[in-house]
Amino acid sequence: MHTCTRATCLRYNKHGQLTCKRRAPWELSTDSTIDHLGRYRIKRTMAFMNNFNPSISGTFCCNNDIKLISNGADTKDVMWYTTGYQSKKQGKNYNVSALMAKTLLYHETRIDADRRDNILDQNRLLVFRCQHAINREMEMSAPQVISYLMRWGDRICSNHYVLFYWSSIQGYLQAGFDELKSGRNSEAYRSIGNDNMDMSETEHNGTREVDKDESEVNND
Structure with a gap:
């Protein structure tokens, strides 16, 4: 009752x-x-x-x-509830930003002196620490745990991707070109773009002239 x-x-x-x-x-x-x-x-x-x-x-x-x-609708509701319970759906994530800020502070205070000049090691260690910080605050479903134990991964990709570290390339460019470090970055990029446009127009006109001469020779 x-x-x-x-x-x-x-x-x-x-x-x-x-x-x-x-x-x-x-x-x-x-x-x-x-x-x-x-x-x-x-x-x-x-x-x-x-x-x-x-x-x-x-x-x-x-x-x-x-x-x-x-x-009917009851079956749909039961299936939705069961799926969400088994997959351990993460409902609230409003504290992720605060957790990441705390992890970043921990990372900056405990990074080794020999790693400060290596950008790749710093980024790799920061991502590793952020991942562990999030895993401590979330539940993991049984299929996810089995996938990790069997080393199947947690995603399926149709293509093979290659890592591209733009920050490292930007650092090398700034080390070789002093004008990129100053506030004239936009002017330098515009000048480089204009030079490329002039070269492309010259090559394009030269190609058209060559094609015209060849056509005249063929007609003769």
């Missing part, structure tokens, strides 16, 4: 009314039926009596509530 109390199920709805979150009292029914939408209605003669199973109640001496899932 279900009993509504403030400590268990009574909550205020959006209209300010105190209602049972279990939706009691339930609808009465003289017979067990299934409508055309697949909704199952069990026989119920008492509005506050759970759909208990006598075998479960007698064996485990506990309260229980059963429901037949045939089809």
Whole structure:
């Protein structure tokens, strides 16, 4: 028998009314039926009596509530709940930014002196520490754990990708060209772009002239 109390199920709805979150009292029914939408209605003669199973109640001496899932929206809801429970869906991630900031501070204070000049080692160690910081705050599903133990990975890629460290290339360019370090970066890039455009136009015009001469020779 279900009993509504403030400590268990009574909550205020959006209209300010105190209602049972279990939706009691339930609808009465003289017979067990299934409508055309697949909704199952069990026989119920008492509005506050759970759909208990006598075998479960007698064996485990506990309260229980059963429901037949045939089809319709209830089946979809059960599948969605089961999938989310098995895959350990991460619902709230508002503290990830604060966690990353804390990890970055830890990384900057404990980095080795011999690694400060190596950009690749610094980035690799920072990503490694961020990954472990996130893993401490999240649940892992059984399929994910099995995939890691079997070394199958956690993603499937259709192509093979090559790592491209743009920060390292930018550092090499700035070390070789002093004008890139100053505030004239945009002017330097524009001048390089204009030179490339002039060269392409010259080559293009030269190609057209050669093609014209060849056509005249062929006509002769």
